[in-house]
Structure formats: C-alpha cells, structure tokens
Amino acid sequence: MFRIVFKSIFFLFITVSVFAQQNQKKPFYKESFNDGVLPAGWYIPKVGNWDPQWVVTNQPYPGSYQYQQQAPPIASKSRGYHLQYQAGYFTDEDVDKGWVKKNKYPDGYVVSAPINCSDKSSVILRFQHTFRWWDYHPNNTAGLMLGVSTDSIHWQQWDMRHEVKSATDMFTPLKEEINISRWAAGQPKVFLRFYWKGLQAWYWMVDDIELCEADKKDIGVVRLISPSESGNQFSRHDELQIRIRNNGTDAVAEKFIVTAWNSDKLIATKEIDAAAKIMASGEERDIAFTDIDLSKSPVHKLSFDVKLSGDENPSNNTIRQTVSSKASVLGKLERWSKLTNGIELQSGSTKLKVLFYKNDIFRIWLTPDGEFSDPAGSDIIIDQKVYNPSLKITEDAKNIFISSTACKLQIQKSPILFSLSDNKGKNIWTEKSPLTFGAKTVQQLNYHQDEYFYGGGMQNGYFSHKDSLILIEKGGGWDNGGRANPAPFYMSSRGYGALRNTFDAGVYDFTKYMTLTHNENRFDCYYFVGDNLKKILDEYTSVTGRPFMPARWQLSMGDANCYNKKGTTPDVISKIADEYIKHDMPRGWILPNDGYGCGYTKLDSTVTELHKRGFYTGLWTENGVEKIATEVGTYGTRICKLDVAWVGPGYKYALDGCRAAYEGIEKNSDARGFVWSVMGWAGTHRYSVVWSGDQKGNWEYIRFHIPTLIGSGLSAQNCATGDVDGIFGGSAKTYVRDLQWKCFTPVFMVMSGWAKKDKQPWVYGEPYTSINRKYLQLKMRLTPYMYTLMHESYQTGTPAVRGLMLEYPNDPVTMGKATQYEYLLGKSFLVAPVYKDTSIRDSIYLPEGKWIDYWDGKLYQGKQWLNGYHAPLEKLPLFVKSGSIIPMYPQMNYDGEKPLDTLSLDIYSDGASSYELYEDDGVTREHRKGIYATTPISAEQKATGLTVNIAAIKGNYKGMLQQRAYSLFVHSNKKPVAVLVNGKICSSWTFDAKDKSGVITINTQSLPVKSDTRIVIQMIKV
Structure with missing residues (x-):
C-alpha cells in the first residue's frame, strides 16, 4: 500500500540524497576545501563581540555542553577538509549565564568569493552537509541559513534544517540541490553565504560545493522522511515515506516508477501517474509505503529508486539509508564459524566477532547491520597484532566455549550471553542480560559484593568506584567531580580490565548491577585478564601504547605566565629566571607566553638565555601547532601546552592535537616530546601530561587532588597533576602543603x-620560601629514583603514583576509599599529604611490613592506622618501606648543573633487598633503541653486619661516566666496627646516632662503574 502527498514549491528545489555520481552535468564551479584553508576571496565577518567563527578543518566537532561526544568529521561523502561551525563549543557550559541570560547568540557566517554565472541560463547549487541544532531559547529568526546574493548585501535565504528535529544525531551527510536560477542565472557576480543564526548549539559542517546548469528532465529522490536514521521502534506494520521532486526545468506529465528495497531485496513498487496530476518544475511529493514488516531485525539497509523515461540526471534517482531501532536486544545464535583467532556469530542481521590477540587479551565486537566498523581506527588501539594465542574451541547444545591458557569464555546460545572465568575456573564476570544496542550500546554484568573498580581516566576527587556511577565524558567543571581527562577503561579487583574502543561518551554504573553504556550503535570492547591490577595495566598499555618516557629535566618544576604582556618576551629573563637564581630555587622549564593572545617576541634569544639559567622553554599553544617546526627546530623550544582552545573539549580532537604537538617536537629535534593538555582520552598517556584544569588554591583543592592523581595512574595516566596551589586564590600555607x-x-x-x-x-617570604626550597631540592636529589619509576611505567604501564592496592592487593583496607588520602611513590615511599589547616594528620594507614618515618627515623609496624601524627607546616608525613634502597644524585638546582659523578644510596636495610637503577642520556630518544644502562644494587642484612653490592653497570649511553663515587646513608642504630670497600678498609665513614635514629655515612673513592663494588659494614669484629 502507498499514499501520495502533494506539495508545490516552484523555482526553489532541494534534493537531499546519497547517490552514485554518474551522468551529472559537469559543474562550472567547485569548492571542496582540500587545501585546508579558507579559499581565496572567501571571508568571515565578525558578527558580535565574541569569537566563534567558521573554520576549515578535517577534525570532528569537539563536543560541548549537553553534547559531550564528538560529531565525526563527515560533512560529505568524500570526507576530509570541510567548513565547520562550532557554536556549541563556544557557548559550552556558559550557555545559561553567558548567552541566554544576556540574550546573545553565537552567530557567525562565511561568504564565498564572487562566482561568475553571466553565461548560464540556469544554475543549480549542490553541496553536502551535516548538522545538529538545539531548540534551547532560539530567537525568532533562527536557522541554518543558506544565502544567495548578487551584491553580498541583499540575500535570498533558506533554512537548511528542513524537518530535522532538534538534537538529532546525523551520521550520513545530506546532499542538497537548489535551483537558484532566479537569482543567479546571467549574473556576473553571485555570492553564497552559510549563516548560523539565533541558535545556541551545536554544529554545522559543509563540504563539496558545486554550481552547474539544470537539466530539462530530471526527477529525483529528495530524502527519507520515515523511519528516522536511529531511535526507531520497528513493527510488522511500519510506514516508509520518502520525498521526490521534479528537479528539471520542464513539467513531468507521464508515468514513472518508485521502488523500495531492504538489503537489496525489492519490498514495494509504486507507479505514479503524473499525467493525471502534472508535476510542475520544483514540485515535490511525499510517497508512503505502508504495512512494511521491519520487526525481524534491529537494523535495515533501505534504498529507494525513482525511474522516469528520458531522465537526464539519473545520479539523484536513488537514496540509500541504514536505519536502526532505539534499543535492540541481542537474540539467539543462528550460526557461527571459526576464525583464525576466534569465532564469528550471527543473530538475525547482527554479527559479532570474538577475537583473541593474546591468551589474556580478547575483543568482543558487535555490528547491528552485519558490517564491522572501527571508527577509532588506530587512534586508541595502536597494536592489533595477533600473538599466537593457544585456543581451544568447543560447543555443546547450549554453549560455545573458547579456552586459552589464561581464561575461558562461555557463550550461551539462546539468548547470546557471555561469561568469563580464569584458567582455574573462578568466575570473573557474567552478563546479567544480553547486549543492548541502538542509540546507546549497553552491557550489564552481575555484581560481586567483594568487587572493586578503578579507572575511567582522571575523575577529579575519586579513584575507587565501587557503589558509584562515573561519567566517561568531558564536563563537570574542573573541581571535585569534574572529568578533565576521562578514559573508556576500567579495571576490576576480580582480575580483568575492559576498554571500549570508542570516542563516544559513556556512563559506567558500578552500583547494584554493573551497567556499562556508550552512545553508539555498535559494541567494541577489549578485555584484559590478569591476576592483579599491575598485570592488567601492562596488558592495557600493550595495546593502547605505553606512557611516555619524560626527559630528566621534565621532572623538575615548570613556571608559566604571560610574561609577554608588554610585547617583550625577554622580560622573563630578568623578572623571573634571575629571581629563581637569586632565591637559590630548583627549576626545570618555563612557558613565557601562557595566556590567550599572549604571543612572543625575540624567542630565539630568549630560549638561549633561559637555557643558560637552567630553564628549557616551551610555548602555550592557543590555535594550533602549525608553527612548531620553526619554534622547535629553529628557536629551540621543547614544550607544548595545549589549552582547550586548541585541543577542544576532548576525545579524538584532543588526542590528535596531543599527537601533533608531540610529534612536532620529535620531528624537529632530537628531544623527547613534552606536551601538557586537558581533555585527554584513552591513548593520551602516550603523548602528554594530563592536568586537572583551572582551579582555586585552597584546602579542598589539595584534598580532592590526592585521589585524583591515584585514579589517573590507574588508567595509565602516569604523568598527571594539577597546578601548585591552583591558578586562582591560594595562600602561603596551602602553597606549602600542595608543593610538599x-x-x-x-x-x-x-x-x-x-x-x-x-x-x-x-x-x-619566610619561612615559606625556605620550606619550599627544601622540598624542591629533595625532589631534585631523588631524580634517579623518580626517573627509574618513569622507565618502569614506560615498560609496563604501572604508574609512579600508586594507590595502595597496587602493591598490597590482598589487604582489604587498601581497596576502597579508606586510603584515598595517601599513596605510594613506587614501592618505597608512602606519602600522606596534609589537606587541612592543621598540624595533626589522622587516619594514616601503614600496610604490611615495617615503615620508617623519613624525618626522624622512627620505626612503625605495618597493618595499623596512625592518628595524631605531628605534622607542622614544614613536615610532610612521609614514610619509607623497610628494606628500601633509594638512589640520589648530588644536590643541584637544575638537571645538568653538576656532573652525576657521585651516586648516593639511602639504605633502609631489612634482610635481603634489591634495586635496579635505570639511567640514559636524559634528553634524547636514544633509549628507544636500547641505548641505556642499568645498575643492579642489593643489600643483605645479617647479624654480623650489612653487605651492599653495586653490580657492574649493564649497557651504555652517550655521556655515561666510566667512574663514579658512592655515598651510602645506612639507617642503623648501631655503630659499625669496620667498613670495607672491595675488601679494603675504608676510613671515610661516620656514625651519627642522633640523625634519624642513627645513620652510618660512607663515602667511597671514584670507582669504575663497569666493575662490581662490594661494601661490607661489620657490626662485630671478625
């Protein structure tokens, strides 16, 4: 059955379609923006007192308030560079206070260069576009306005929203055809204008603009009216409705055929008798096919075709559109087959693949329409190699089983349900209900009462998510609860991690039932199986990439401001750099142009002079990294800080920005990339420091940042931080406590x-200056300890800042929020920051083992809580694990100020212990070629004394010293009777019983590093 609706519109006609490009009249004007810049003669006027503007880009719409996910950069079938307007990005979370309240709109338009149509008797305008608009407080002239003019002053306009509803996601470009002959034919100058007007959000993308002459006989399909592209509820009696239009200059007065197809199968045919009702030029008609059964599948590949004898332009005769249901549930298994590294399943039109890449890494990948897609490509997952997993695939009447050496995946057949267990048979997770897909894709898992969850990227104020709901999306501001750098990854204490391979926003609900949702109509999840969280992080970073390995100087403090306010960047030398020297302050790098529109002058000489004073120089990047080759290669800058104006509010846009900056540094120098950014995603850890945004310095700021950094590390964001004492507010006390x-x-x-x-x-001033100096100097001395942790993270994904559960997974106290205000730095240090205006620190938990107060040497037994710990302003609660060996370099104020010819070892002996020191040149990327060195160090405590072995160095690197002296600080309350170095009596030692409850200090001569050094401390005469 069918029905026809007549609508008459003359002179203007619009055809929206996705059709084959054939037999079209050759365009006399084309613009596809392939050069990546605004074409010559085009211009963008300023509309208001704000700066939203049209841009030429190949990036997605970056996301904004109430539309956190990105829109893919698909403005046309050809993709690539296009015109884009980002209204919602500019209004963002200020839409109510900054825009609606002030009755302002982020209006903006772009005007083409004049186009000569003087010899054309008819003119057709074609272009492709996608958009998403919001009906939130629009004005009465609102629209996505296309304009045509002959003087660029007076405009004929059309609203290009058509019947597309507010907040509709558009994944397929619309193709427009507009007969503008009345205004353009015979005109020497014709201007085109795209005008975003009177709407608060979100975006408009335009591409592939063409002008050509019209055909006499041309009928085409305009658009699919129903069903919608997504969010449908299919039934046995659905209606399919399309719009057709007479695009030709002549009237149609004969019969023609319209057909409807589903997955290339003819489902309906309709003959239209235009002789009975002539179709005038520009007239459109809506045709509906009723009683169409779409109930048997959640996804349909529809196509419609119109055939008119003598049609001069068959290229617009067909429209194809995939439509999906609002929410479909995975049904029963109909068939399955083996693949090289897994299996493929089918249920109706829905297909799934289960792929094993290693024995402990596998992927469940669902496509509703049978065509597997991977929109993220290699942006998130950079290693998709198959590492020969050992698989055994079996089945019985009700299930399929895939077993590897690490795990066993059970797949129930009716309905399809997944369940995972380890190689010992312990259940890890089981789906509570089948996968649901449509506008959102949802997995629901059964909840174990003893299960804890971590990850989600940087979730300000949180690291343990048991009984919580977290948002995997940009937003929430910068304070507690904000999501400055989310990641679609989580880990469970049950022994697995999961990564959703997507840039779409999500919600992870870890309450009564685990409900894991992302805003996409596909399911693509990688699972990592391991018996501890470190193993899972290792697997996660094996496919997403390891955290970047910073240079040594990058571990020192950075300083940022707009020191170019007067247009004289060299002012930073005397006003800031020399002040660091005057105050004897450690330092590492500086950003002299931090601020919107700050800019820089005389950068080359500034970089040189700052480097003489111990600073590397970086730049705050506002609008892009196109100048990076000169800034890095010629001027010598080595840091890029990317603010939201460049990286956008996150997702793929931000990841691409980080990668461009990181690679820009490395392509133009021998240095390691060093990037600071916000709005990261899974994969950002490969390139960038992630910081938590712009906040006010106060006690609350300190409090919520402690769990923030712990949680970031549990998503492999090894280098995560917030500005010292915030950028706003602050005080002397909060500065000291935060810096500590x-x-x-x-x-x-x-x-x-x-x-x-x-x-x-x-x-x-004092006493704060001296306290700050003390801690900055200690950080510099601990550089080899921190640098070795950086290499460990680079190799394994284990962060330097560690929640206690990483090292003590069998201690239930460490799993939840009870220990959220303390952390481990590596295995040796336990740090319990003071986050209140008090000199007493309560609720410090010491896990298993013995712990020594770093400041006074007092010994504490583990598995206990400390309350009433005395912590005056100058004292950070800091404990060292008994048995630790901590390397230190000579005291210096910047990396490279002094030679590393003395290695100090702070030894807290307890039985047998060991440590391996990592070193390389500290600057270049040679370490990636295996050009580095390690030094194994061990200590063995017996009743007779202590033996310290410093093994011969393994490896080599440029600048490696062939000899170095050793200074040992051995914590002991007993004075030795003798000290031997390589079997010879050493007289260069002292014992101070009052220093930290007793310290033996031993200084050796300079010794060859390629030979073993053995130091024996005798406590009794031998």
Missing part, C-alpha cells in the same frame, strides 16, 4: 597571572 606532596609526583608546575599573588615559591 607534589614534589613526590612525577611532574608539576606553577601558573601565575590569575591570582592576586603570583605562584613562584618565594612570593610569600
């Missing part, structure tokens, strides 16, 4: 220019 604990994290910086007082460590 951040000296026991890999990276950090201060950012001035936003608060009444700047943020350098001397601004509050």
Whole structure:
C-alpha cells in the first residue's frame, strides 16, 4: 500500500540524497576545501563581540555542553577538509549565564568569493552537509541559513534544517540541490553565504560545493522522511515515506516508477501517474509505503529508486539509508564459524566477532547491520597484532566455549550471553542480560559484593568506584567531580580490565548491577585478564601504547605566565629566571607566553638565555601547532601546552592535537616530546601530561587532588597533576602543603597571572620560601629514583603514583576509599599529604611490613592506622618501606648543573633487598633503541653486619661516566666496627646516632662503574 502527498514549491528545489555520481552535468564551479584553508576571496565577518567563527578543518566537532561526544568529521561523502561551525563549543557550559541570560547568540557566517554565472541560463547549487541544532531559547529568526546574493548585501535565504528535529544525531551527510536560477542565472557576480543564526548549539559542517546548469528532465529522490536514521521502534506494520521532486526545468506529465528495497531485496513498487496530476518544475511529493514488516531485525539497509523515461540526471534517482531501532536486544545464535583467532556469530542481521590477540587479551565486537566498523581506527588501539594465542574451541547444545591458557569464555546460545572465568575456573564476570544496542550500546554484568573498580581516566576527587556511577565524558567543571581527562577503561579487583574502543561518551554504573553504556550503535570492547591490577595495566598499555618516557629535566618544576604582556618576551629573563637564581630555587622549564593572545617576541634569544639559567622553554599553544617546526627546530623550544582552545573539549580532537604537538617536537629535534593538555582520552598517556584544569588554591583543592592523581595512574595516566596551589586564590600555607606532596609526583608546575599573588615559591617570604626550597631540592636529589619509576611505567604501564592496592592487593583496607588520602611513590615511599589547616594528620594507614618515618627515623609496624601524627607546616608525613634502597644524585638546582659523578644510596636495610637503577642520556630518544644502562644494587642484612653490592653497570649511553663515587646513608642504630670497600678498609665513614635514629655515612673513592663494588659494614669484629 502507498499514499501520495502533494506539495508545490516552484523555482526553489532541494534534493537531499546519497547517490552514485554518474551522468551529472559537469559543474562550472567547485569548492571542496582540500587545501585546508579558507579559499581565496572567501571571508568571515565578525558578527558580535565574541569569537566563534567558521573554520576549515578535517577534525570532528569537539563536543560541548549537553553534547559531550564528538560529531565525526563527515560533512560529505568524500570526507576530509570541510567548513565547520562550532557554536556549541563556544557557548559550552556558559550557555545559561553567558548567552541566554544576556540574550546573545553565537552567530557567525562565511561568504564565498564572487562566482561568475553571466553565461548560464540556469544554475543549480549542490553541496553536502551535516548538522545538529538545539531548540534551547532560539530567537525568532533562527536557522541554518543558506544565502544567495548578487551584491553580498541583499540575500535570498533558506533554512537548511528542513524537518530535522532538534538534537538529532546525523551520521550520513545530506546532499542538497537548489535551483537558484532566479537569482543567479546571467549574473556576473553571485555570492553564497552559510549563516548560523539565533541558535545556541551545536554544529554545522559543509563540504563539496558545486554550481552547474539544470537539466530539462530530471526527477529525483529528495530524502527519507520515515523511519528516522536511529531511535526507531520497528513493527510488522511500519510506514516508509520518502520525498521526490521534479528537479528539471520542464513539467513531468507521464508515468514513472518508485521502488523500495531492504538489503537489496525489492519490498514495494509504486507507479505514479503524473499525467493525471502534472508535476510542475520544483514540485515535490511525499510517497508512503505502508504495512512494511521491519520487526525481524534491529537494523535495515533501505534504498529507494525513482525511474522516469528520458531522465537526464539519473545520479539523484536513488537514496540509500541504514536505519536502526532505539534499543535492540541481542537474540539467539543462528550460526557461527571459526576464525583464525576466534569465532564469528550471527543473530538475525547482527554479527559479532570474538577475537583473541593474546591468551589474556580478547575483543568482543558487535555490528547491528552485519558490517564491522572501527571508527577509532588506530587512534586508541595502536597494536592489533595477533600473538599466537593457544585456543581451544568447543560447543555443546547450549554453549560455545573458547579456552586459552589464561581464561575461558562461555557463550550461551539462546539468548547470546557471555561469561568469563580464569584458567582455574573462578568466575570473573557474567552478563546479567544480553547486549543492548541502538542509540546507546549497553552491557550489564552481575555484581560481586567483594568487587572493586578503578579507572575511567582522571575523575577529579575519586579513584575507587565501587557503589558509584562515573561519567566517561568531558564536563563537570574542573573541581571535585569534574572529568578533565576521562578514559573508556576500567579495571576490576576480580582480575580483568575492559576498554571500549570508542570516542563516544559513556556512563559506567558500578552500583547494584554493573551497567556499562556508550552512545553508539555498535559494541567494541577489549578485555584484559590478569591476576592483579599491575598485570592488567601492562596488558592495557600493550595495546593502547605505553606512557611516555619524560626527559630528566621534565621532572623538575615548570613556571608559566604571560610574561609577554608588554610585547617583550625577554622580560622573563630578568623578572623571573634571575629571581629563581637569586632565591637559590630548583627549576626545570618555563612557558613565557601562557595566556590567550599572549604571543612572543625575540624567542630565539630568549630560549638561549633561559637555557643558560637552567630553564628549557616551551610555548602555550592557543590555535594550533602549525608553527612548531620553526619554534622547535629553529628557536629551540621543547614544550607544548595545549589549552582547550586548541585541543577542544576532548576525545579524538584532543588526542590528535596531543599527537601533533608531540610529534612536532620529535620531528624537529632530537628531544623527547613534552606536551601538557586537558581533555585527554584513552591513548593520551602516550603523548602528554594530563592536568586537572583551572582551579582555586585552597584546602579542598589539595584534598580532592590526592585521589585524583591515584585514579589517573590507574588508567595509565602516569604523568598527571594539577597546578601548585591552583591558578586562582591560594595562600602561603596551602602553597606549602600542595608543593610538599607534589614534589613526590612525577611532574608539576606553577601558573601565575590569575591570582592576586603570583605562584613562584618565594612570593610569600619566610619561612615559606625556605620550606619550599627544601622540598624542591629533595625532589631534585631523588631524580634517579623518580626517573627509574618513569622507565618502569614506560615498560609496563604501572604508574609512579600508586594507590595502595597496587602493591598490597590482598589487604582489604587498601581497596576502597579508606586510603584515598595517601599513596605510594613506587614501592618505597608512602606519602600522606596534609589537606587541612592543621598540624595533626589522622587516619594514616601503614600496610604490611615495617615503615620508617623519613624525618626522624622512627620505626612503625605495618597493618595499623596512625592518628595524631605531628605534622607542622614544614613536615610532610612521609614514610619509607623497610628494606628500601633509594638512589640520589648530588644536590643541584637544575638537571645538568653538576656532573652525576657521585651516586648516593639511602639504605633502609631489612634482610635481603634489591634495586635496579635505570639511567640514559636524559634528553634524547636514544633509549628507544636500547641505548641505556642499568645498575643492579642489593643489600643483605645479617647479624654480623650489612653487605651492599653495586653490580657492574649493564649497557651504555652517550655521556655515561666510566667512574663514579658512592655515598651510602645506612639507617642503623648501631655503630659499625669496620667498613670495607672491595675488601679494603675504608676510613671515610661516620656514625651519627642522633640523625634519624642513627645513620652510618660512607663515602667511597671514584670507582669504575663497569666493575662490581662490594661494601661490607661489620657490626662485630671478625
């Protein structure tokens, strides 16, 4: 059955379609924006007192308030560079206070260069576009307005939204055909305008603009009216409705045929008798096919075709569209087959693949329409190699089983349900209900009462998510609860991790039932099986990439501000760099142009002079990284800080920005990339420090950052931080307390220019200056310990800042939020920051083992809580695990200030212990070629004394010293009777019973590093 609706519109006709390009009249004007810049003669006027503007880009729409996910950069079938307007990005979370309340709109338009149509008797305008608009407080002239003019002053306009509803996601480009002959034919100058007007959000993408002459006989399909592209509820009696239009200059007065197809099968045919009702030029008709059964599948590949004898332009005769249901549930298994590294399943039109890449890494991949897609490509997953998993595939009447050496995946047949167990038979997870897909894809798992969850990227204020709901999306501001750097990854204490291979936003609900949702109509999840969280992080980073390995100097403090306010960047030398020297302050790098529109001058000489004073120089990047070749290769900058104006609010846009900056540094120098960014995603850890955004320095700021950094590390964001004492507000006390604990994290910086007082460590005077100096100097001394942790993370994904559960997974106290205000730096240090205005620190948990107070040497037994710990302002609660060996370099204020010819070892002996020191040149990328060195160090405590073995160094690197002296600080309450170095009596030692409850200090001569060194401390005469 069918029905026809007549609509008459003359002179203007619009055809929206996705059709084959054949037999079209050759365009006399084309613009596809392939050069990546605004074409010559095009211009973008300023509309208001704000700066949203049309851009030429090949990037997705970056996301914004109430539309956190990105829109793919598909403005046309050809893809690539296109015109894009990002209204929602500019209004973002300020839409109510900054825009609606002030009755402002992020309007903006772009105007073409004049086009000569003087010799054309008819003109057809074609272009492709996608958009998403919002009906939130529009004005009465709102629209996505296409304009045509002959003087660029007076415009004929059409609203290109058609019947597309507010907040509709558009995944297939619309193709427009507009007969503009009335206004353009015979005109020497014709201008085109695309005008975003009177709407608060979200975006408009335009591409492949063409002008050509019209055909006399041309009928085409305009668009599919129903069903919608997604979100449908299919039944046995659905209606299919399309719009056709007479695109020709002549009327149609004869019969023609319209057909409907589903998955290339003819389902309906309709003959239209235009002789009975002539179709005038420009007239459109809606045709509906009723009683169509779409109930048997959640996805349909529909196509419609119109055939008119003598049609001069068959290229617009067909439209194809895939439509899907709002929510479909995976049904029973109909067939399955083996693949090289897994199996393929089918249920109706829905197909799934289960693919094993290793014995402990596998993927479940669902496509509703039978065509597997991977929109993220290699952006998130960079290693899809198959590493010869050992698989055994069996089945019985009700299930299929895939077993590897690490796990066993059970697949129930009716309905399809997955269940995972380890190689010992312990259940890891079981689906509570079948996978649901449509507008969102949902997996629901049964909940184990003893199960804890971690990950989700940087979730400000949180690391343990048991009984919580977390959002995997940009937003929430920068304070507690904000999501500055989310990641679609989580780990469970049951022995697995899961990564959704997507850039679409999600929600992970870890409450009564685990409900894991992402806003996409496909399911693509990698699973990692391991008996501990470290193993899972290792697997996760084996496919997403390891955390980047920073240079040594990158572990020192950074300083940022707009030091170019007067247009003289060299001012930073005397006003800031020399002040660091004057105050004897450790330092590492500086950003002299941090701020919107700050810019820089005389960068080359500034970089040179700053380097003489111990600073590397970086740049705050506002609008792109196109100048990076000159800035890095010629001027010598080595850091890029990417703010939201460049990286966008996250997802693929941000990841691409980080990669471009990181690779820009490495392609133009021998240095390691060093990037700071917000709005990261899974994979950002390969390139960038992630920081938590712009906040106010206060006690609450310190409090919520402790679990924030722990949680970031549990998503492999090894270098995560927040600005010291925030960028706003702050005080002398909060500055000291924040700096103290951040000296026991890999990276950090201060950012001035936003608060009444700047943020350098001397601004509050004494005693604060001396306290800050003390901790910065200690951080510099601990560089070899921190650098070795960086290499461990680079090799395994294990972060330097560790929640206690990483090292003590069998201690239930460490699993939840009870220990959220303390952490481990590696295995040796336990840090318990003071986050209140008090000199007493309560609720410090010491896990199993013996712990020594770093400041006074007091010994504590583990598995206990400390309350009432005395922590005056100058004292950070800091404990060392008994048995630790901690390497230190000579005291210096910047990396490279002094030679590393003395290695200090802080030894807390307890039975047998060992440590392996990692070193390389500290600057270049040679370590990636295996050019580095390690030094095994061991200590064995017996009743007779202590033996320390420093083994011969393994490996080599440029600048490696052939000899070095050793200084040992051995914590002991007993004075030795003798010290021997390589069998010879050593007289260069002292014992101080009052220093940290007793310290033996031993200084050796310079010794060859390629030979073993053995130091024996005798406690009794031999």
